[in-house]
Amino acid sequence: MTQILWNSRILCVAVILFAIGFVTLLLNRNLLKKVIGLNIMDTASYLFLTSLGYINGRTAPIIIDGVIEPERYVNPLPAGLVLTGIVVSVSVTAVMLSLTLRLYKRYHTLNIDEIYRQVHLEQEEEA
Amino acid sequence: MSFSVNFPLFLIVLSLISSVVSSLLPRRAARVTALTLYALSFAGNLTLFLYLRTLSGPVNYLMGHFPHPWGNELILNPVEAAFSALFSLVLFLCILGGHHPLEEKIAPNKQHFYYVMTDLVQASLLVLVYTNDLFTGYVFIEICTLSSCGILMIRENGRTILASIRYMIFSLIGSGLFLFGVIFLYNLTGHLLMPDLKESLTALYVSGEYHLPLLAAMSLICIGLAIKSGLCPFHLWMADTYGAAIPASSAILSGLISKGYIFFLIKVILSVFGKYIFYANGLHNVLYVLGAAGIVIGSVSALQEDNIFRMIAYSSAAQIGYIYMGIGLSATVGMEAALFQILTHAMTKPALFLAVAHLSRSANNVKKFHNLQGAAFKNPFAGFAFTFGAFSMIGLPFTMGFISKYLFGLGAFDSTHTKLVPTLIVLAISTILNTLYFARTVIRLYNKPAEDIYRRTGLFSQKSYVLAGIAFIFINLFFGIFARSFIAVLAAGLPQF
Amino acid sequence: MKQNPKKKNSFFEHLREWDEGNFDLTEAAMGELHPPRPERKHQNMDWVHHHLVRMEAREVSFFEHLYPFMAVILAAAMILFLLVVVSEMPAFGRADTPTNTSVVIKRYIGNGLEETGAVNIVAGVILDYRAFDTLGESHVLFTAAIAVFILLLQEHDEKEKQQDLRILKNDLILRKTATVLLPLIIMFGVYVILCGHLGPGGGFSGGAIIGGGLILYSMAFNTGNLGRVINMRSYRIIVLCALLSYSILKCYSFFCGANGLHTIFTTGTPGAIFSAGLILPLNTAVGLVVACTMYGFYSIFTKGRI
Numbered sequence: 046m047t048q049i050l051w052n053s054r055i056l057c058v059a060v061i062l063f064a065i066g067f068v069t070l071l072l073n074r075n076l077l078k079k080v081i082g083l084n085i086m087d088t089a090s091y092l093f094l095t096s097l098g099y100i101n102g103r104t105a106p107i108i109i110d111g112v113i114e115p116e117r118y119v120n121p122l123p124a125g126l127v128l129t130g131i132v133v134s135v136s137v138t139a140v141m142l143s144l145t146l147r148l149y150k151r152y153h154t155l156n157i158d159e160i161y162r163q164v165h166l167e168q169e170e171e172a
Numbered sequence: 173m174s175f176s177v178n179f180p181l182f183l184i185v186l187s188l189i190s191s192v193v194s195s196l197l198p199r200r201a202a203r204v205t206a207l208t209l210y211a212l213s214f215a216g217n218l219t220l221f222l223y224l225r226t227l228s229g230p231v232n233y234l235m236g237h238f239p240h241p242w243g244n245e246l247i248l249n250p251v252e253a254a255f256s257a258l259f260s261l262v263l264f265l266c267i268l269g270g271h272h273p274l275e276e277k278i279a280p281n282k283q284h285f286y287y288v289m290t291d292l293v294q295a296s297l298l299v300l301v302y303t304n305d306l307f308t309g310y311v312f313i314e315i316c317t318l319s320s321c322g323i324l325m326i327r328e329n330g331r332t333i334l335a336s337i338r339y340m341i342f343s344l345i346g347s348g349l350f351l352f353g354v355i356f357l358y359n360l361t362g363h364l365l366m367p368d369l370k371e372s373l374t375a376l377y378v379s380g381e382y383h384l385p386l387l388a389a390m391s392l393i394c395i396g397l398a399i400k401s402g403l404c405p406f407h408l409w410m411a412d413t414y415g416a417a418i419p420a421s422s423a424i425l426s427g428l429i430s431k432g433y434i435f436f437l438i439k440v441i442l443s444v445f446g447k448y449i450f451y452a453n454g455l456h457n458v459l460y461v462l463g464a465a466g467i468v469i470g471s472v473s474a475l476q477e478d479n480i481f482r483m484i485a486y487s488s489a490a491q492i493g494y495i496y497m498g499i500g501l502s503a504t505v506g507m508e509a510a511l512f513q514i515l516t517h518a519m520t521k522p523a524l525f526l527a528v529a530h531l532s533r534s535a536n537n538v539k540k541f542h543n544l545q546g547a548a549f550k551n552p553f554a555g556f557a558f559t560f561g562a563f564s565m566i567g568l569p570f571t572m573g574f575i576s577k578y579l580f581g582l583g584a585f586d587s588t589h590t591k592l593v594p595t596l597i598v599l600a601i602s603t604i605l606n607t608l609y610f611a612r613t614v615i616r617l618y619n620k621p622a623e624d625i626y627r628r629t630g631l632f633s634q635k636s637y638v639l640a641g642i643a644f645i646f647i648n649l650f651f652g653i654f655a656r657s658f659i660a661v662l663a664a665g666l667p668q669f
Numbered sequence: 670m671k672q673n674p675k676k677k678n679s680f681f682e683h684l685r686e687w688d689e690g691n692f693d694l695t696e697a698a699m700g701e702l703h704p705p706r707p708e709r710k711h712q713n714m715d716w717v718h719h720h721l722v723r724m725e726a727r728e729v730s731f732f733e734h735l736y737p738f739m740a741v742i743l744a745a746a747m748i749l750f751l752l753v754v755v756s757e758m759p760a761f762g763r764a765d766t767p768t769n770t771s772v773v774i775k776r777y778i779g780n781g782l783e784e785t786g787a788v789n790i791v792a793g794v795i796l797d798y799r800a801f802d803t804l805g806e807s808h809v810l811f812t813a814a815i816a817v818f819i820l821l822l823q824e825h826d827e828k829e830k831q832q833d834l835r836i837l838k839n840d841l842i843l844r845k846t847a848t849v850l851l852p853l854i855i856m857f858g859v860y861v862i863l864c865g866h867l868g869p870g871g872g873f874s875g876g877a878i879i880g881g882g883l884i885l886y887s888m889a890f891n892t893g894n895l896g897r898v899i900n901m902r903s904y905r906i907i908v909l910c911a912l913l914s915y916s917i918l919k920c921y922s923f924f925c926g927a928n929g930l931h932t933i934f935t936t937g938t939p940g941a942i943f944s945a946g947l948i949l950p951l952n953t954a955v956g957l958v959v960a961c962t963m964y965g966f967y968s969i970f971t972k973g974r975i
Contacts, residue, residue, distance in 0.1 A: 046754050053761035060755050063352060064747035070345060072740040079341060086348045094355050100769055101762040107868060108782050108939075115778045118790070119756030120769050122364075125795040128679035128873055129806045130351070132959075133314045136841065137344060139966050140318060143820040144325065144337045146970070148630060149328050157337075164331050172540075178924060185920040188808055192912045195815060196905055234802040236928035238784075241773050244801035285819050292812050299805070311805035318812040326819050333820075361760055362771030371766070388754045 055096040062089035076145040080138060087134040091127045098123030119171045176223045177231050179216035180246055180256075180302050186212070187295035194288045199280075202287035203271060209291060210264035213298070217257035224250040225661070230668045232304065240304065240362030240365040247304035247366070247443075250496035251511070251665030254658075255435060256301045261647070262427055262518050263294055269526045269640025270420025274531055277418050278326055286326055290424065292319035297428060300436045304355050306444065307364045309436055313350065313400070317343040320429045323421040324413060335409070335416040342409045346399035353392030357444070360385055366443045377449050388447055390455055397437040398459070401430040403496055407489040411473070414485035419529030422481065423522035426488045431514050434495055437635045438510065446505040460500025460591065464598045466493025471605035479539050480532070483609060484524050487565065490602060494576070498583060501595065505586040508662045509579035515651065517570040520564045523644035527558035530637055531617065534629045543614070546621035551629040555617050557641040562610035564648055567603060572648050575655040577603070670955050698803055737939065786936030786945035787866040795871075796948045811912060814962050823973030838887070847889035854882035862956035866945040872955030880963025887968065899964060901975045907961050911954040918947055 050057050062085055069082025098120035106121035145155065152160045190209050194202040213581040225232065231636035237246040267290060275283055290423055296316035303309050317340070325336035360382050376382055399406040441450050448455060470490030477483040491513070498510030532538055534551035546553025564571035577599060584595035631638050651658060741837045759766035768774075777794055785793035857951055864876030925932045937944030968975045 049756045049760070050752065053755060053758070055753045056758065057752060058793070060751040061748050062759050063348075064744050064751060067345065067348065067747065068740045068744040070341060070348075072736050072743070074736060081346075083621070085768075090348065090351050090355060093352070094358075096761055097355070097359050097766075097768050099762055100764045103764075105869070106778060108788045108790065111782075113779055113782055116764075117774050118637070118778050120774045121781075121790040121794050122359075122773060123768075124791045125799060126364075127305070128795060128871075129311060129802050132806045132873060133311065133809050136318065136809045137314065137340075138811050138817045140321065140820075141340060141344075143817045144333060144340065145969070147328075147820050148330070148332050148337065151277055151333075157334075160334055164334050167330060174954075178927065181920065181923055181927070185916050189913060189916050191808075192811065192909055192916075196909060232925045235923045236797065237922075240800050241771070242776055243798045243926075282819055282822070285815055288815050289812075295808070305799075305801075307799075308802050308805060309804050311809065315805060315809050315812055318809065318816055322819060324818045325816070328820075340839065349930070356754075356758075359766070359768055362766075362773060363767040382757060385754050388750070543823070640778050 056093060059089045059093035059096065062086075062092065063128075065089075070158075074156050074158055076148065076157055080141045080145065083141060084134065084138060087130065087137075091130050094123045094130070095127050174223045176216070176220045177233055177248060179220050180233065180248060180298060181235070182296050183213045183216050183364040184295055184302075187291050187298065190290045191291035191295065194284055194291060197284055199275070199283040199287075202284040203267070206267060206287040206290055207264060210260045210267070210294060213260035213294060214257050214264060217253050217260060219255055219400045221250055221253035224248060224253050234248070239370040239499075241363050244308055245304040245365060246302045248302065249665055249668040250661055251442045252301050252439075254661060254665075255511075255515070256298055258515060258518065259297050259301070259428055259432070260294065262522055263297075263424065263642055264292065265640040266420050266423045266427065266526070267521050269637045269644075270418075270423060270529065272634065273388055273529050274418050274420045279328065282326060286323060288626070289322035289326070292316075293323070293424060293429065297432045300432045301439075304366050304443075305364055306357070306369065306440070309440075310347065310351055310354055313347055313433070313436070316429060316432060317347060317400070320425055324417045326418070326421075327418050331412075332416045335412040338409045339413045342406060343400055348396070349392045349399070350396030353396060353414065356385055356389035357391065366440075369444045370446050372601055373444070373449060373510065373662075376633075386449075387453060387455075390450070390453065391458075393440060394437065394455060397433050398462070398496070401433040401437070402489060402492050403459075404462045404469060404489070404493060407466060407470065407492070408611060410489050411477070411482045411485045414488065414525075415479060415482040419481075419525050422485070423525040426485070426525065427518045427522035428546065430488075430492060431518050434492070434510075434514060437636065438499065439669060441499070442503075442507075442666070451503055454502045459496045459502075463496030463498075463500055464594060466490060466600055467497065467602045468493075468605075469601050471609070475605060475609045478541050480541060480544060481525075481539060482614065483613070484521070484528060487606070488517070488521055490606075491521070494580065494602075497595065497598070498580060501580075501583040501587040501591060504663075504666070505579065506583035506628065506665060508575060508659060509552065509583045510578050511571075511662050511666075512655075512659065513576040516564070516576045519572060519644060519648055519651070520561050523557055523641065523648075524561040524565070526637065526640065526644075527554045527561060530554035530629070530634065531558065541616055544613075545616055545619050548617035549620065549628070551634075553631055553634070553638055553641060554629075557645065558617065559614050560645050560648070562614055564652075566606045568609055569652075570649060571652045573652075574654075575652055575659075579659070597638040734791055752929070777968060782939050784936070785948065786939050787948050788939055789866055789868055789871070792866045792871050792952070793945070796951050797946070800919055800922070800951075803951075803955070804915065807912065807915060807958055810962050811908065814908070814965060817966060817969055821969050821973055822941035843889045847885050851886050854885070855879055858882060858956075858960070862952055863942065863949070865952040866948040867940065867942070873959055875952070876956035876959025877963060879960035880967075883960065883964040884941055884967045899961065899975065904961050904965055906959055906975050911957040915951060915954040915958075918950060922947055 066086030066089055070079050072084060073079055073082060095167045100119050103117060103119045106118040147162055149155055152163050154160060187209060188203050194205055197205065229304055230247050230249040232240070233246040233248055235246060237243070274286065278286060292315055296312040296319065299312040300309060300316065303312070321336050321340050324339060325333055360376060361369055363369045373386065376386060402410050414426055417425060467490045470486050470493055473492065474483045474486035477486055495510045495513045498506045498513055499507070499562060501509070531544060531547040531551055531554045534554070535544055535547040538544060564573040567573040567577040580595065580599055584592050685814035777790055777798065781790045781793045782788065785797040787793035858875045858879035861878055862872055865871035865875065883895065922932055934946040936946050943949065965975050
């Protein structure tokens, strides 16, 4: 098993990063760190996806000198998917950061529990 | 081949175009564009549905010049056409009925952005319903997440922004898991289009190769979409989200967006995993247990709530539990019940949210129960619409709720013996709890307040809402009375996935 | 929890507070931008209510202690599970995995040049074979831009005081570097966009490069003349035109493909700049959207407007 894991160590690193990012996004109380966790999680997915397309000893899928043998190039599809994924991740990060900024400007803290407490107090004041 | 098979493509592109154009239009023009788009989408999908019913199999619509497994595709079958037509109709009615309270609560220079977001919701729902490609599904799930967050946070008070960041966090966790599941599936098969995935997965399952990764991929996809649609242990964001948003947004979020994810999940189960693999691995039992727990927990939480918007939100959690319970019951009758319940909830919950919004608006924007005393006299039509929606939720005859409860009963008898008794018990408990909290609300609404002087909101001062409300009631009665033919459509369409 | 940030003078104290989420490092660097929110006056509440609030606070902080442990346990469990899954998956870098032997890759590489006209197979895949994904992707960016506008777009009164604080003003090194680098960056970005079908590159990467150049200029010169070129109005028009042309061109191509018609766009000679059918115009449209949106994000985050 160790040998298998060592052979696909890039996949292992991706999986470990995914778990770390996931847990950070879920359980960290600091909103900025949640965003960092989100990015780690997404990047781990893309690392996993890219490494699926890699084949030892082959070159990037850009046709050189008209050679169109499939045995010469790596798999082009994961690269395209990662490109799509990166843009999605950038967009989501921007929205998360702007939400964080709005909350910070209003409550002067990044701790989500503290924000929750203050919102609760505000609501009670209204009622 | 009829020309109508091109409608989904045109409608998707038209939704994207009108969202881009609406960002430059003034508010009124953006609203008219949005309403026209939804009406067109309803008509187009209905035409397509009528055409597809005459065919025996689904139509593969190429997005480009390359068939699967190389290029993107849409797949068109009658169930999908019916659902996208009805989703567009609900979106139309939500905007029509909810735009007055909406425009009171959004800053004037940002109101047109609301319609940009709802147009994107329309586009992503159409794609989620029609797509034949898992990765396209992921991209449009993200559009759906961002645009639903947009219609939520546009209210811009602290509570809403907090609710939207929690909603975003849960949604992103869900889509992260979904993406990882898709990547696992891609790793195991080398395909992303549903028919090829199904073929390779069946071959893998029969050969017994990669059993654990396959199971892991399936559970990651199911959990991801379950988190996004708010299944029981992940329903915690719901009350805050639906309680804090403007009413039209709550109606769209609960009635359409979570339903879009669930429909996509059903589609993935049937046309990627395949009935056989999914039900042989016991994953449906997990969904069944979580769904049943969601029904009970959601109903109990709704009973304890004193804010009427949050009460309806918890009731949504219970209704989503029903859908997952139906998926867990069986692939035939249970799935039909789940699909019908999607429709019931999509037709009833927006009507309830809009009715409560108008009741609360007539009673000086109060939200607590004790302040809503006698609100039905201040706004008789909204009171009536709420009562009717409550009847449908409880499941009185001639409403859609009755039919879906009946189908769940049938599904219980159709499934294994171990699930028969628990299902019936859960149905009974939930009906009692539903009756309790809705009856409590209706009695409160029709209880005359102490002072007799009140301002009555007439029918003509809220024309668009009255139109939407009547339409919701009419559709509900229509499907409640003529359910048999629609169930026949579902039964005929399910094998086509 | 509620210490005044000004009393802390050591860097690590700041860091610790930032870690707990109470304090923003950038704020201390710029001085107080926003006055801290006044402490809530608990005296106004009655005794029971006050006590309840404090109890609630204590309860939450009890759970706060649990979070690290839960996080470690959950992460360890997930890592173990996923590692076991990975150990049963096809190995890395091999040519005989299901991914790398499927019929999909054979056609993409074998026939990609002929069918799409793109020398860069990845560009051919994302803009021709799987163009619908990419259409969705550029609209994700648009959705995010609108969401950020909803949250951070400010009226004109507030912007002026904030603007000067956040921009490095009159920094000689930055200005000179930006002057030298900016034309090169923009040229390189344009090259990457226009040659996206001929080599590594494409609309997204080129757009991101141009966007980076615009951000650099905006940092060094405090927007300066850039505000005349890219403002809210021109931003909206550029994005509108780019996305509209993208959607309409792609809709035409999808329609032709689905109905078995021939498009008027031909693949041309592979390797020529005007070849590969729709890929060049689509790359240009995407590049414009990405460049403007990147700059727009920066501008709206720092100044509340474009």
